[in-house]
Amino acid sequence: MHATDPVIEAVDRVYVSESRRVLATLIRLLGDFDAAEEAMSDAFRAALEQWPREGVPSNPRAWLVSTGRFKAIDALRRQKKFDQLDEASAAERLGVTDAHAWADEASVEDDRLRLIFTCCHPALAPDAQVALTLREVCGLATEEIARAFLTPAPTLAQRIVRAKSKIKVAKIPYEVPGRADLPGRLDAVLRVIYLVFNEGYAASAGATVTRHDLSSEAIRLGRLLVDLTAEPEAQGLLALMLLHESRRNARMSATGDLILLDEQDRSRWDRALVTEGAALVEQALASRRFGPYTIQAAIAAVHAEAQSAAATDWNEIVGLYDVLRRMDASPVIELNRAVAVAMRDGPAAGLDTIDAILARGELKEYRLAHAARADLLRRLGRKDEARAAYERALTLTQQEPERRFLQRRIGEL
Amino acid sequence: MKYLCLVYLEAAKMRAVPDAECLACGDGFRSRGVLVAAEALQPVDTATTVRVRNGQVSVTDGPFAETKEQLAGFYLIEARDLNEAIQHAAKIPPAREGSVEVRPVRQLDA
Numbered sequence: 001m002h003a004t005d006p007v008i009e010a011v012d013r014v015y016v017s018e019s020r021r022v023l024a025t026l027i028r029l030l031g032d033f034d035a036a037e038e039a040m041s042d043a044f045r046a047a048l049e050q051w052p053r054e055g056v057p058s059n060p061r062a063w064l065v066s067t068g069r070f071k072a073i074d075a076l077r078r079q080k081k082f083d084q085l086d087e088a089s090a091a092e093r094l095g096v097t098d099a100h101a102w103a104d105e106a107s108v109e110d111d112r113l114r115l116i117f118t119c120c121h122p123a124l125a126p127d128a129q130v131a132l133t134l135r136e137v138c139g140l141a142t143e144e145i146a147r148a149f150l151t152p153a154p155t156l157a158q159r160i161v162r163a164k165s166k167i168k169v170a171k172i173p174y175e176v177p178g179r180a181d182l183p184g185r186l187d188a189v190l191r192v193i194y195l196v197f198n199e200g201y202a203a204s205a206g207a208t209v210t211r212h213d214l215s216s217e218a219i220r221l222g223r224l225l226v227d228l229t230a231e232p233e234a235q236g237l238l239a240l241m242l243l244h245e246s247r248r249n250a251r252m253s254a255t256g257d258l259i260l261l262d263e264q265d266r267s268r269w270d271r272a273l274v275t276e277g278a279a280l281v282e283q284a285l286a287s288r289r290f291g292p293y294t295i296q297a298a299i300a301a302v303h304a305e306a307q308s309a310a311a312t313d314w315n316e317i318v319g320l321y322d323v324l325r326r327m328d329a330s331p332v333i334e335l336n337r338a339v340a341v342a343m344r345d346g347p348a349a350g351l352d353t354i355d356a357i358l359a360r361g362e363l364k365e366y367r368l369a370h371a372a373r374a375d376l377l378r379r380l381g382r383k384d385e386a387r388a389a390y391e392r393a394l395t396l397t398q399q400e401p402e403r404r405f406l407q408r409r410i411g412e413l
Numbered sequence: 414m415k416y417l418c419l420v421y422l423e424a425a426k427m428r429a430v431p432d433a434e435c436l437a438c439g440d441g442f443r444s445r446g447v448l449v450a451a452e453a454l455q456p457v458d459t460a461t462t463v464r465v466r467n468g469q470v471s472v473t474d475g476p477f478a479e480t481k482e483q484l485a486g487f488y489l490i491e492a493r494d495l496n497e498a499i500q501h502a503a504k505i506p507p508a509r510e511g512s513v514e515v516r517p518v519r520q521l522d523a
Contacts, residue, residue: 123495170517171414173494181496 007052014060015044020139022064024111028174029065030072033136033164038075043068061108112137113176113228116221119163120189121172128163129192135160138217148199148214186229190237190293193221197241201248215245226280232287235280236294242277243300246270258405262309274304295324314344331362339372347376367396371406383413415449415518416498417489421482422511427456430506435486438506442490447501453486482511489518 019040026036043064057063119132130149134140142160146153166172177185200214222238225231250268251259278301284294299320306312321337334357342350354373363369374389387410394406422429435453442448460476476483488505492498495515502513 121495123499169519170515171494173496175496177496 005052007056008048010056010060011044011047011051014047014056014064018061018064019044020115020137021108021112022061022068023136023139024115025065025108026068026072027115028111029069031174032168035072035075036068039068039072040064042071042075046071109228110176112224114174116189116225117176117185118167118172118174120185120192121167122185122188123170123172124163124166125159128159129188130195131156131159132163133192133221134196134214134217137221140213140217144213182231186231186233189225190233193218193225194237194241194293196221197244201244215241215248219245232284232289233291233293235284235287236290236292236297239277239280239284239297240293240300242273242280243297243304246273246277246304252401256401257408258401260405261303266308269304274301277301278304292324292327295320295327299324309343312343314340318344331357331360332366335363335366335369335372342376347379351376351380365396367393367402370396374409378409378413387413414492414494414498415489416492416495416502417487417516417518418498418502418505419484419514419516420486420488420505420507420511421514422485422507423482424456426507426510427483427485429510434506438504439488441504442488442501447490447492449489449491451486451488454484457483485511 022043023036023040026039027033030036030039046067047060047064051057116133116137119136120129124132131145134145134148135142140148142157143153145151146156149156176182197215197218200216200218219238219241222234222241225234226238246269247261247264249270250264250266251261253259277297281294281297281301284290285298299317302313302316302320317340318337321333321340325333325337335354338350338353338357340350341353351373354369354376357363358369358373370389370393374386374393377383377386377389390406390410390413394403394410397403397406432453439448439451442451457476460474462473462475462477464471464473485507488501490498490501492501495517498515502508502515505513507513
């Protein structure tokens with residue numbers, strides 16, 4: 001069989017578009033992650049053999065789920081764990097008695113949600129939640145995830161194995177949480193998605209600022225969650241990611257240097273993403289059930305709609321930070337608010353707040369606090385203090401483009 | 414499926430929750446068919462650790478590991494899955510003073 005065979009290409013296409021859905025449904029039918037993964041590869045192997053002879057089935061996904069399920073039953077029989085007595089109960093568990101239950105669109109989409117909520121279950125360690133989501137929901141290879149998080153592949157593989165084993169042994173159910181638990185559980189899912197996005201957008205270490213694949217996976221998950229739940233905070237998070245993403249091409253120079261918001265060429269912002277993000281913010285705000293992601297997205301939308309840094313509605317931004325601060329009294333939010341205050345009322349006003357935060361001992365090791373302070377001192381013409389603050393920020397960052405940016409600023413003083 | 418809910422408390426908080434409340438919790442579990450067994454424990458300074466090495470029994474004072482929180486009691490419960498077990502564990506009164514470790518029970522190989 002030649003690689004350019006149209007049927008082989010069809011199998012490839014179905015793999016890209018359907019494999020995650022097939023896996024999510026097989027996990028429900030088989031009640032086991034590993035068995036489902038094996039059943040899915042068996043099903044695709046069968047497709048490669050049968051589709052060239054018999055043609056591509058009219059509903060490839062249903063064909064793959066059904067084939068995977070029968071392959072799993074075969075495997076159980078071969079393992080002799082499937083004696084006469086158990087056959088009825090196992091058949092029931094595998095959905096044989098209700099062969100069409102899995103085929104309809106609604107339960108397949110529910111399976112995708114079940115998979116996300118299970119991978120982000122709070123009983124799993126936070127780093128395992130991220131790894132498992134990327135592996136099972138996004139289908140990234142263990143090596144890819146390991147590379148993206150600068151973690152040795154065996155460590156990451158072990159994390160995934162341990163998490164899957166806990167799901168099985170402690171019996172973490174494969175279900176979408178009920179209404180009462182949904183808000184708390186949704187927060188965990190949104191946190192994982194945003195973490196994946198940020199790791200792709202502003203990598204915490206390494207030579208390049210962006211690792212695009214992770215960001216696009218996070219946006220894909222965000223879209224999925226919005227489509228499946230229509231929860232305002234899911235809309236807020238998707239909006240936030242889209243608005244950040246819209247600036248991707250403008251935030252780095254051709255030589256890989258960081259360009260701050262006020263110096264970016266705004267004509268290079270992706271207007272389609274801005275429009276989509278801003279519309280989602282409106283929808284989420286209108287629900288009156290929004291949370292911190294929606295407010296952060298609203299702030300990003302104010303930036304996106306301004307012609308220049310000077311023309312930005314800083315008063316609106318300070319007001320949004322006030323709302324955000326009431327939801328979450330974190331020092332990082334206070335720092336960002338101080339920067340907005342400095343833009344509205346002048347650098348001295350922002351500097352007082354930042355000094356107060358640092359005096360409390362909070363954010364002492366946070367590079368962006370020192371970088372922001374340095375910037376305000378520079379604008380006030382207090383060069384020696386600015387240099388010291390830039391140098392402090394420099395000792396705290398591992399990221400190459402950020403280091404170059406800070407060194408450039410010190411050089412310009 | 415059975416889960417063992419191990420209740421841990423700091424020494425100073427061993428009696429922080431009134432017994433009546435813990436009894437009521439156990440009764441509630443029993444009436445809903447959740448409870449398999451439950452007991453409160455005497456403080457760790459009454460504990461004795463037993464080991465057998467090379468056929469010799471060794472006996473030492475105190476618990477196996479020194480930790481800030483000590484085992485104060487347990488509830489062995491029946492639950493459909495971990496989510497249900499977590500819901501039950503959250504109703505154990507000392508959960509608000511210390512912590513409750515939820516462990517699935519392992520079936521011994523026959």
